[in-house]
Amino acid sequence: MKNLKIGIIGAGPSGLAMLRAFEAEEKKGNPIPEIKCYEKQDNWGGMWNYTWRTGVGKYGEPIHGSMYKYLWSNGPKECLEFADYTFSDHFEQTISSYPPREVLFDYIQGRIRQSNARKYIQFNTVARWVDYIEGKKQFRVVFDNLVENTTFEEYFDYLVVGTGHFSTPNMPYFKGIDNFSGSIMHAHDFRGADQFTGKDILLVGSSYSAEDIGVQCYKHGTNSVTISYRTNPIDCKWPDGIKEVPLVTHFDGDTAYFKDGTSKRFDAVIFCTGYQHKFPFLPDNLRLKTKNCLYPDGIYKGVVYNDNTQLIYLGMQDQYYTFNMFDAQAWFARDYMMGRIAVPEKSLREEDIAKWMEGEANCGTSCDHVDFQTEYIRDLMAPTDYPDFNLDKVAEMFKSWLLDKEENILTYRDKIYTSVMDNTKAEKHHTPWMKELDDSLERYLEEIPADEKELSKVNYY
Amino acid sequence: MKNLKIGIIGAGPSGLAMLRAFEAEEKKGNPIPEIKCYEKQDNWGGMWNYTWRTGVGKYGEPIHGSMYKYLWSNGPKECLEFADYTFSDHFEQTISSYPPREVLFDYIQGRIRQSNARKYIQFNTVARWVDYIEGKKQFRVVFDNLVENTTFEEYFDYLVVGTGHFSTPNMPYFKGIDNFSGSIMHAHDFRGADQFTGKDILLVGSSYSAEDIGVQCYKHGTNSVTISYRTNPIDCKWPDGIKEVPLVTHFDGDTAYFKDGTSKRFDAVIFCTGYQHKFPFLPDNLRLKTKNCLYPDGIYKGVVYNDNTQLIYLGMQDQYYTFNMFDAQAWFARDYMMGRIAVPEKSLREEDIAKWMEGEANCGTSCDHVDFQTEYIRDLMAPTDYPDFNLDKVAEMFKSWLLDKEENILTYRDKIYTSVMDNTKAEKHHTPWMKELDDSLERYLEEIPADEKELSKVNYY
Numbered sequence: 001m002k003n004l005k006i007g008i009i010g011a012g013p014s015g016l017a018m019l020r021a022f023e024a025e026e027k028k029g030n031p032i033p034e035i036k037c038y039e040k041q042d043n044w045g046g047m048w049n050y051t052w053r054t055g056v057g058k059y060g061e062p063i064h065g066s067m068y069k070y071l072w073s074n075g076p077k078e079c080l081e082f083a084d085y086t087f088s089d090h091f092e093q094t095i096s097s098y099p100p101r102e103v104l105f106d107y108i109q110g111r112i113r114q115s116n117a118r119k120y121i122q123f124n125t126v127a128r129w130v131d132y133i134e135g136k137k138q139f140r141v142v143f144d145n146l147v148e149n150t151t152f153e154e155y156f157d158y159l160v161v162g163t164g165h166f167s168t169p170n171m172p173y174f175k176g177i178d179n180f181s182g183s184i185m186h187a188h189d190f191r192g193a194d195q196f197t198g199k200d201i202l203l204v205g206s207s208y209s210a211e212d213i214g215v216q217c218y219k220h221g222t223n224s225v226t227i228s229y230r231t232n233p234i235d236c237k238w239p240d241g242i243k244e245v246p247l248v249t250h251f252d253g254d255t256a257y258f259k260d261g262t263s264k265r266f267d268a269v270i271f272c273t274g275y276q277h278k279f280p281f282l283p284d285n286l287r288l289k290t291k292n293c294l295y296p297d298g299i300y301k302g303v304v305y306n307d308n309t310q311l312i313y314l315g316m317q318d319q320y321y322t323f324n325m326f327d328a329q330a331w332f333a334r335d336y337m338m339g340r341i342a343v344p345e346k347s348l349r350e351e352d353i354a355k356w357m358e359g360e361a362n363c364g365t366s367c368d369h370v371d372f373q374t375e376y377i378r379d380l381m382a383p384t385d386y387p388d389f390n391l392d393k394v395a396e397m398f399k400s401w402l403l404d405k406e407e408n409i410l411t412y413r414d415k416i417y418t419s420v421m422d423n424t425k426a427e428k429h430h431t432p433w434m435k436e437l438d439d440s441l442e443r444y445l446e447e448i449p450a451d452e453k454e455l456s457k458v459n460y461y
Numbered sequence: 462m463k464n465l466k467i468g469i470i471g472a473g474p475s476g477l478a479m480l481r482a483f484e485a486e487e488k489k490g491n492p493i494p495e496i497k498c499y500e501k502q503d504n505w506g507g508m509w510n511y512t513w514r515t516g517v518g519k520y521g522e523p524i525h526g527s528m529y530k531y532l533w534s535n536g537p538k539e540c541l542e543f544a545d546y547t548f549s550d551h552f553e554q555t556i557s558s559y560p561p562r563e564v565l566f567d568y569i570q571g572r573i574r575q576s577n578a579r580k581y582i583q584f585n586t587v588a589r590w591v592d593y594i595e596g597k598k599q600f601r602v603v604f605d606n607l608v609e610n611t612t613f614e615e616y617f618d619y620l621v622v623g624t625g626h627f628s629t630p631n632m633p634y635f636k637g638i639d640n641f642s643g644s645i646m647h648a649h650d651f652r653g654a655d656q657f658t659g660k661d662i663l664l665v666g667s668s669y670s671a672e673d674i675g676v677q678c679y680k681h682g683t684n685s686v687t688i689s690y691r692t693n694p695i696d697c698k699w700p701d702g703i704k705e706v707p708l709v710t711h712f713d714g715d716t717a718y719f720k721d722g723t724s725k726r727f728d729a730v731i732f733c734t735g736y737q738h739k740f741p742f743l744p745d746n747l748r749l750k751t752k753n754c755l756y757p758d759g760i761y762k763g764v765v766y767n768d769n770t771q772l773i774y775l776g777m778q779d780q781y782y783t784f785n786m787f788d789a790q791a792w793f794a795r796d797y798m799m800g801r802i803a804v805p806e807k808s809l810r811e812e813d814i815a816k817w818m819e820g821e822a823n824c825g826t827s828c829d830h831v832d833f834q835t836e837y838i839r840d841l842m843a844p845t846d847y848p849d850f851n852l853d854k855v856a857e858m859f860k861s862w863l864l865d866k867e868e869n870i871l872t873y874r875d876k877i878y879t880s881v882m883d884n885t886k887a888e889k890h891h892t893p894w895m896k897e898l899d900d901s902l903e904r905y906l907e908e909i910p911a912d913e914k915e916l917s918k919v920n921y922y
Contacts, residue, residue: 052638052639052641052645053632054516054645054646054650055515055516055517055523055524055630055646055647055649055650056516056523056629056630056632057632058632058634059737060523060629060630060737060739060741061741062516062517062521062523063516126741128589128590128741128742129589129590129603142590142744144741149745149748149750150745151744151745168517168521169516169517169521171514171517171518171519173519177513178513180513181653181655181656182655182656183644183656184513184515184652185515185516186516188516189515189516191645192642194642194643195642195643195644276520276521278521280521280522280587280589280605281589283603283612284610284611284612287610289610
């Protein structure tokens with residue numbers, strides 16, 4: 001164990017959870033393996049590390065982040081709270097249930113800053129290529145130091161992949177889109193609603209991106225938002241100014257035509273058509289190949305790659321639970337790599353995966369999905385010492401959140417919830433979300449007065 | 462020689478020149494090595510293969526193309542003509558000296574379609590990682606088949622890198638740009654002027670991209686174009702509506718501030734700040750590390766990598782000459798790999814490179830640069846059987862083109878030149894460039910009448 005070498009790719013919420021899991025062990029006075037973590041970006045936080053850039057970054061690598069200005073949590077913070085570091089621990093004041101991005105990023109950093117995690121991370125360093133060396137039973141990983149424009153290799157006994165799956169856009173082609181003359185982008189490249197003020201925009205897709213970008217644009221003064229769905233509408237009670245239509249059939253110039261025979265001219269099209277799981281640095285026999293779902297095939301307990309059990313994936317599931325799910329996975333992975341949790345032989349692992357996949361297939365509603373992921377996390381946590389918390393109550397909060405959104409998509413962020421970690425009841429925010437145009441940490445925490453001139457621009461309901 | 466294996470990465474103008482060079486040899490009845498070519502895109506033509514997409518492509522790879530709608534050649538076609546396949550051979554009619562993109566793409570394809578080149582190319586396949594295997598004296602190259610999501614490896618005696626260097630944006634940071642609320646893009650992601658109609662736009666940079674995007678936007682009805690230069694202005698006689706200012710110091714909201722103390726509000730910023738030479742698939746000891754220049758350090762005759770002479774780079778120079786320079790390089794590389802051209806030992810190669818680099822350093826004017834690249838091509842062509850052509854006359858045309866642009870940036874594309882390959886004098890185009898809004902092949906060749914409604918939108922001078 002002493003000489004076990006572990007490589008972690010990515011220092012976002014998953015990679016940081018992995019580092020935190022080892023740190024917790026070390027703090028108990030136990031020996032831990034040799035750990036190295038590599039992060040493509042120049043800071044930790046993964047998706048929460050906002051950038052103004054789109055396309056490729058300073059060093060020509062595809063941009064990781066899909067965050068935009070004015071992004072506020074779209075689920076209650078009480079559902080994603082760390083069991084070992086609460087919001088009260090961090091902010092020492094009660095806050096609302098739906099903080100903006102900067103506030104959540106601050107929270108993530110708070111926990112990890114208390115540790116020595118940063119010393120394990122090499123930033124601006126991208127994994128280029130992985131070979132599994134049969135003779136050594138190790139992975140050779142080639143890394144690229146983007147700042148120096150140099151490459152180097154490392155050997156690891158276990159490789160932990162925490163590179164996320166909301167970074168590589170899935171962008172379908174529609175006939176005529178090539179001649180659309182307005183701006184065309186994927187949600188991944190959306191950086192804020194401002195440039196769409198007064199415009200008529202089309203969002204293609206019906207998941208979180210479409211819902212949230214649509215509402216943000218409405219809030220910040222877009223003239224009209226049209227959301228085009230493939231199978232089912234989001235089906236909220238939309239305000240005037242947002243409407244849903246069936247799928248685009250084609251474009252002719254700047255006009256989009258829809259399956260129901262209607263058409264409309266647009267200034268911009270934003271593809272909210274999801275993301276691909278993409279691992280360009282892995283040979284295909286180590287690649288997780290899956291669509292976005294709650295239980296991807298090929299990883300035992302959602303973590304251990306079934307065809308090579310020295311390879312670990314974190315956070316590859318579709319997510320109701322986020323930060324605390326990554327923790328549960330990281331604690332499980334740590335105990336597995338350290339030899340405390342044994343995994344059964346391959347065919348039994350396959351059976352277990354199949355059983356869970358069948359469970360997902362049998363889910364009918366969003367509430368079923370919440371229950372499914374709740375059970376998954378309960379199963380993961382059982383053999384570890386990750387601090388226990390009331391998962392049933394979190395599941396209840398998720399279900400209540402689903403209803404809140406259905407009831408009013410513009411006000412659900414004004415609701416408050418109670419922490420299952422320390423029973424802190426959130427505080428109603430000083431400003432209703434629809435009236436709050438400043439998403440800075442300062443404004444959120446210190447109650448800087450709102451800018452009345454800015455406010456006058458809002459489509460306030 | 463019979464078993465020599467050659468891998469070519471990229472099927473753009475450089476890779477196609479390499480295939481064409483081998484084909485020319487084969488047509489003479491001579492044996493040629495085993496050749497395989499891999500192309501990331503779904504078609505050949507490299508930069509000339511236009512896509513509406515930006516950011517990453519269908520399979521999540523960074524988009525190669527930087528082409529936009531309404532892109533017309535910015536140099537006389539007589540300067541880039543193939544010596545073995547003239548414009549007259551292809552079009553069988555005289556055309557103007559400055560054709561639009563689609564017409565040039567058609568020309569490139571015309572030559573290569575006469576060969577069996579396509580059978581050597583595997584499309585939608587990206588080079589992931591290259592190792593030089595000392596024991597075998599070969600390259601192991603791992604490729605990724607994007608459609609199948611599978612990887613495979615190949616071994617080559619020579620590796621030819623023709624992946625271009627106008628694909629990976631160089632995008633500097635300016636203070637405050639993160640809060641600019643309009644659209645921000647690099648020239649690489651510019652797909653046409655239409656979305657800027659009536660807008661005030663800022664172009665940062667002073668090379669071809671800034672010049673051409675500025676003029677295109679002016680032509681298509683942008684309200685104002687401001688070009689911000691770092692060192693020297695482009696210094697054309699700009700029409701009202703385009704002006705040059707010194708470098709941006711910072712942004713505050715949507716206002717840019719310049720070094721001369723002036724400032725202006727903008728709707729959009731387009732970074733025309735150049736490109737990086739980027740080879741993510743190569744270990745750093747095989748990577749060409751250079752800025753954009755006429756004679757990059759480290760490649761003998763601009764082609765043979767000095768630290769490993771089994772590695773060939775094509776088209777890595779800054780370019781006055783394009784297609785016929787790639788040909789000269791490909792013919793040289795072919796004869797070198799086939800053992801007909803010997804290269805001296807390393808220190809002598811270094812001396813030769815240093816001599817050429819000094820030559821470039823001694824150039825003072827654009828005309829000097831033209832002469833320098835002319836001599837480079839003459840040197841390359843001498844030992845090969847690439848059809849000889851009058852390089853001095855091409856150099857003269859380049860110099861004349863430089864003057865034309867200086868004289869009038871809006872009308873230089875209406876000038877005509879005479880082919881040095883077959884003495885064909887170009888024809889004045891049916892429509893002055895500033896009045897021509899349709900850049901299709903059909904309109905160009907068949908004289909479809911111009912759309913008068915479209916014409917009324919033009920900022921005609």
